[in-house]
Amino acid sequence: MMTKKCQLIRPEPLTSAAFREFGDVIEASDSAKVLTINQGYTQRYHDLATVDVSDHGGHALINIFRTTPLAQPIAIKMMERHPKGSQAFIPLGQQPYLVVVAPKGDLDLTQLRVFKASAGQGVNYHKGTWHHFCLALDVESDFLVIDRGGPGDNCDLVTLDGTHLIVAN
Numbered sequence: 001m002m003t004k005k006c007q008l009i010r011p012e013p014l015t016s017a018a019f020r021e022f023g024d025v026i027e028a029s030d031s032a033k034v035l036t037i038n039q040g041y042t043q044r045y046h047d048l049a050t051v052d053v054s055d056h057g058g059h060a061l062i063n064i065f066r067t068t069p070l071a072q073p074i075a076i077k078m079m080e081r082h083p084k085g086s087q088a089f090i091p092l093g094q095q096p097y098l099v100v101v102a103p104k105g106d107l108d109l110t111q112l113r114v115f116k117a118s119a120g121q122g123v124n125y126h127k128g129t130w131h132h133f134c135l136a137l138d139v140e141s142d143f144l145v146i147d148r149g150g151p152g153d154n155c156d157l158v159t160l161d162g163t164h165l166i167v168a169n
């Protein structure tokens with residue numbers, strides 16, 4: 001019986017530039033537009049990501065995902081996409097986490113990317129971006145999740161053979 005060779009993927013640091021084709025990175029970065037508000041007591045990092053949830057009568061949902069880490073090395077056994085809306089994950093704790101994505105369109109695993117996000121970084125998957133479900137690292141982690149509610153199916157899911165393994169740094 002033929003056994004398929006495993007491919008080890010080492011996560012890369014998450015940056016806005018590297019993530020651009022997949023979505024937005026949500027962080028209080030030097031490149032953000034910053035407004036001083038509230039009598040000078042608040043710095044508003046303005047308009048960091050595009051919430052795209054209105055297709056087909058959709059509306060925004062604000063959720064909390066409490067996610068248990070998978071055993072390492074993490075095998076990528078699924079990818080999904082949301083054809084009708086964006087999906088944002090903002091960590092509520094201080095724990096880094098993993099982000100696994102591939103470009104929109106037909107799923108092409110040669111274009112698979114794995115990012116290690118820091119606690120100060122959120123991600124917003126654009127509509128149709130392929131991604132793995134929320135991946136905590138080491139400890140149970142909470143994420144604020146902003147995505148689409150509404151009519152119609154909004155999740156295309158593909159099962160994979162698990163030969164792509166994430167070697168966490």
Ligand SMILES: NC(=O)N[C@@H](O)C(=O)O
Binds near residue numbers: 080131133
């Ligand atoms: N299923 C669900 O609500 N979550 C996934 O879409 C995910 O990306 O974690």
Ligand code: NI
Binds near residue numbers: 082087131133
């Ligand atoms: Ni999703």
